[in-house]
Amino acid sequence: MIRRTLAPFALTVLVLIVAVAAVLIPVALATPDPIGMIDTFLFGPFRTFRHTGNIVEMATPAMLCGLAVALMFRAGMFNLGVEGAFFLGALATAAIVILVPLPGWAMAPVALAGGMIVGSSACVVPGVLRNRFEVSELVSSLMLNFAVMFIGLYVVNSVLRDPSAGAMVSYRIPADARLPRIVEGTRIHLGTIFAFLACIAGSIYLFRTKAGYESRIVGANPGFAAHLGLPIRSVMLRAQVLGGTIAALAGGIELLGLYQRFSWQGLPGNGWTGVVVAILARDRPLLLIPSALFLSYLQVGGDLVARNHDVPNEVVGLIQALILILVTASAITRSPRLLALLSGKRKEGHA
Amino acid sequence: MAAEPIIRFEAISKRYPNGTEALKGVSFSIEAGTIHAICGENGAGKSTLMKILFGLERATGGTIRIDGQPVDISSPRAAASFGISMVHQHFSLLPSLTVAENILLGQEPRRGLLVDRKAARERVAALAARYNLEADPDARVAGLSVAAQQKVEILKALSRDVRVLILDEPTAVLTPPETDELFRRLHGLRRAGITILFISHKLGEVRALADRVTTLRAGLLSGDAAMGDISDAEIATLVMGTTKTVPPLREPHGFGAERLRVDNVVLRSLAGADRLDGVSLSIRAGEILGIAGVDGSGQRGLVSVLTGEVLPHDGDFHLDGRSARGCSTAALRKGGMAHLPADRFHQGSARTLSVVDNAIAGAHRSSRFSRGAFLRVREMETEARRLISDFSIRCPGPRAPLSALSGGNAQKVIAAREFATAPTFLIADQPTRGIDIAAAAFLQGRILDMARQGTAVLLISADLDELLALSDRVAVLYAGRITAVLDNGPHLTPERLGPFMLGLEDAA
Structure with missing residues (x-):
């Protein structure tokens, strides 16, 4: 029994080791100091406290975006609006703290709440389109991400831009609005604790609440949900509202936790990382935590290698891509949901 | 040779x-x-x-x-x-x-x-x-x-x-x-x-x-x-094996008030084979009405209408005297309808979810299995264990995914769930198709038990032996119409049903 429960876990670990080795070894052999490069990549992140802290900092938005993706995937909704929601959530949060006069203590909570509402639209709009008109949420959310980005950049340039700064960045975020740092010597902030708690709450939601149960049923087999008389459309929409809200909040937290100004010139990619994290965790909220930490560890290792050896940190992208292929290859064989999506059949109860 | x-x-x-x-x-x-x-x-x-x-x-x-x-x-x-x-x-x-x-x-x-x-x-x-x-x-x-x-x-x-x-x-x-x-x-x-x-x-x-x-x-x-x-x-x-399963036999028993009445239901929307061309039926409490008919004679249409999946173009049906036309599946289930679907994996269950999840689904909103927004997970598992032993379902455990079970055992999980709601009206659509003899005999016995306790049962089966063993009356569907409603008894044989099923005779 124990062996059976551990087997998939062991398999995943094996897949990860294979993916890292398959990219790292050939790349290392092309450098003058292969051993040194691998050593920096694998162990560098733990040599200084600051770098180890970087892992946790990076894992924070990855966990939250992963949670947003996992909750939507579980309900069978392949909504990729997390990227746009993360961007827009951060932007709206920045806009509120910069433009709205608020007492210091209220800044972060009000701005984050506003960011959640505005940012979630990147997921909610495709959700509503799916609900009303059967538009594929995959396609519409993917396209909307870019619309959101360009609208956002327009707002930055025309409303929030600080003319005294050299680049296209916003005014400074007031110090009162920033999330407090919680570990000396790193930039780990309050949002990290929130992300851990959110993953636990996500697990409780999926496995211990009526709404989560219903979303799992709808995601596992819409025909079964229809047979039971579950409100399929509202369950699907709810998952996307929830996912969008969490992703937008992640953007706000990232901004208030780590940034002095809103300075993104394009989509930051945290939403995509969330998709990778969720797939690696097989949509299990508690597994999002190790999954996000692992991917962040690779990223930090890659950044160190890029700085110290003549290797671009795109290697991390390569490793991620390979992990995705390997993990989804076995996920495809298991998941009827993905199979149904790939074969173009989307069974749903007749309305 | x-x-x-x-x-x-x-x-x-x-x-x-x-x-x-x-x-x-x-x-x-x-x-x-x-x-x-x-x-x-x-x-x-x-x-x-x-x-x-x-x-x-x-x-x-x-x-x-x-x-x-x-x-x-x-x-x-x-x-x-x-x-x-x-x-x-x-x-x-x-x-x-x-x-x-x-x-x-x-x-x-x-x-x-x-x-x-x-x-x-x-x-x-x-x-x-x-x-x-x-x-x-x-x-x-x-x-x-x-x-x-x-x-x-x-x-x-x-x-x-x-x-x-x-x-x-x-x-x-x-x-x-x-x-x-x-x-x-x-x-x-x-x-x-x-x-x-x-x-x-x-x-x-x-x-x-x-x-x-x-x-x-x-x-x-x-x-x-x-x-x-x-x-x-x-x-x-x-x-x-040596365990003797008594072949289920219809026992005479009294019927109660009319539970289901179907009046002249017409359905045109689905693919040709599934149309209904003015179907009327009546089932009393404790009665099993068998539907015989060649596959595609309107069985799917009838089930879709009675489960609230589609709205009939004309006609009405009543559950316990109340019109149920236009009711959602959820409302019908609340009103005492249960449904053992013919397609047990596309409709009846979710193979990737656990036995518990499959066995409790639908009842999870009741106060027994939830408190506020939360599920009473322990209560659900206890009930699933009870159903597993009550229906002698062979499975690795309540948390195993349904896909780990054989077809017969998966069907038992579905039946256990549907029967546990104590329905007043049960649709059993091909309840034993493709499952082993022992499980089939078991489920047939349970369907008889349900009728004995006063449930009105609509039994659809391609297996005429099963229909004749369980039904009190048999209605024959042919090309979307009821061509005969016959009382069951020793005189009723597959040979007698055949001409109606093939549209050679029409007693309606």
């Missing part, structure tokens, strides 16, 4: 990576030119054995000999090279192509780069004539009846120099006259020298068709005898 058997299984065993032993050293022979039946409950290992023979799975021990030579059947392609072909329960035809295109798919006669249509048509016609299985080569498969599609499937299997034809429950989708027809064809194939392996749950059919029968139980060979040397009762014992 050579003395050497065409196929010999020697100590075949199969152990899955998860430790399940599907076959534990099974040995027997199949003589060339015979019809050989293989019987066993679901999970007894007969499907696994056939998959091994057809190259879909590898045995973990033992040898298969063909004509005395040990062979390695690594894929269906390898099986084909030994002349072994299989007709699956679910057809693998392409509906938009013609009969000839389907049969010769992958082996089309060519003229240059093009398919030689004329030669293809001639080859199919010759094939059909040779085996006396008539088929129009130019007909589109989509327009054919299930029986005709099966014929195409058999022709497709025969198109590649076949010596051994495996038929997996070929009669599950056929009406009695179609079954008789199929059996005549199969006897013809045997005369043409083809060896037929016939998998079935129905002993009557095995008796009518087979020369020899092999029974499997729990992965072991439990019997192997010529049909002349063994009685039906003996086969049943070999299949099910």
Whole structure:
């Protein structure tokens, strides 16, 4: 029994080791100091406290975006609006703290709440389109991400831009609005604790609440949900509202936790990382935590290698891509949901 | 005929990576030119054995000999090279192509780069004539009846120099006259020298068709005898073991008030086969109304209307005197409707979810299994354990995914869930199709229990024996109309229902 429960876990670990080795070894052999490069990549992140802290900092938005993706995937909704929601959530949060006069203590909570509402639209709009008109949420959310980005950049340039700064960045975020740092010597902030708690709450939601149960049923087999008389459309929409809200909040937290100004010139990619994290965790909220930490560890290792050896940190992208292929290859064989999506059949109860 | 058997299984065993032993050293022979039946409950290992023979799975021990030579059947392609072909329960035809295109798919006669249509048509016609299985080569498969599609499937299997034809429950989708027809064809194939392996749950059919029968139980060979040397009762014992299952019998009992009334329901929207053309029915408390009819006579339409899946174009139906037209599935279920769907994996369950999740779904909003927004997970698991023991469901545990269960056990989980709601009206749609004899007998007993407790039951079944064993009355559906409603009794036989099912007679 124990062996059976551990087997998939062991398999995943094996897949990860294979993916890292398959990219790292050939790349290392092309450098003058292969051993040194691998050593920096694998162990560098733990040599200084600051770098180890970087892992946790990076894992924070990855966990939250992963949670947003996992909750939507579980309900069978392949909504990729997390990227746009993360961007827009951060932007709206920045806009509120910069433009709205608020007492210091209220800044972060009000701005984050506003960011959640505005940012979630990147997921909610495709959700509503799916609900009303059967538009594929995959396609519409993917396209909307870019619309959101360009609208956002327009707002930055025309409303929030600080003319005294050299680049296209916003005014400074007031110090009162920033999330407090919680570990000396790193930039780990309050949002990290929130992300851990959110993953636990996500697990409780999926496995211990009526709404989560219903979303799992709808995601596992819409025909079964229809047979039971579950409100399929509202369950699907709810998952996307929830996912969008969490992703937008992640953007706000990232901004208030780590940034002095809103300075993104394009989509930051945290939403995509969330998709990778969720797939690696097989949509299990508690597994999002190790999954996000692992991917962040690779990223930090890659950044160190890029700085110290003549290797671009795109290697991390390569490793991620390979992990995705390997993990989804076995996920495809298991998941009827993905199979149904790939074969173009989307069974749903007749309305 | 050579003395050497065409196929010999020697100590075949199969152990899955998860430790399940599907076959534990099974040995027997199949003589060339015979019809050989293989019987066993679901999970007894007969499907696994056939998959091994057809190259879909590898045995973990033992040898298969063909004509005395040990062979390695690594894929269906390898099986084909030994002349072994299989007709699956679910057809693998392409509906938009013609009969000839389907049969010769992958082996089309060519003229240059093009398919030689004329030669293809001639080859199919010759094939059909040779085996006396008539088929129009130019007909589109989509327009054919299930029986005709099966014929195409058999022709497709025969198109590649076949010596051994495996038929997996070929009669599950056929009406009695179609079954008789199929059996005549199969006897013809045997005369043409083809060896037929016939998998079935129905002993009557095995008796009518087979020369020899092999029974499997729990992965072991439990019997192997010529049909002349063994009685039906003996086969049943070999299949099910010594536990005696009393064949369910209708007992006379009183009926209560009218629970379901269907008035002149018309449905046009679904595909042609499913239309309803003014159906009226009535079921009283404690009564089982059986619906007989050729597959596609309107059964699906009727179920879709009564479960609230579609709105009928005309007519109405009443549950306990209240009009239920336009009610959602949720409202109907709340009103006491329960439904054992025919398609147990697309409608009845979610295979990736656990047994608990499947067993409690639908009841999870009740105060018993939830408090506020939260589920009472322990309560759910306790109830699932109770259902598992009450329905003697064989499974690794309540948290195992439903996909780990055999078809019969999965159907029991679905039935346990639906019956646990104590419904006033139950739709049992093909409740025992394709599941093992023991599980079928168990579920039939439970359906009778439900009726005894006052549930009105609408029983739809392609198995006339089942209908006649359980029903108080039998209504026949033909082309979307009720052509007869007959009281059940010793006088009611499949022969009497046949003409109504085929539209030859109309008593309505």
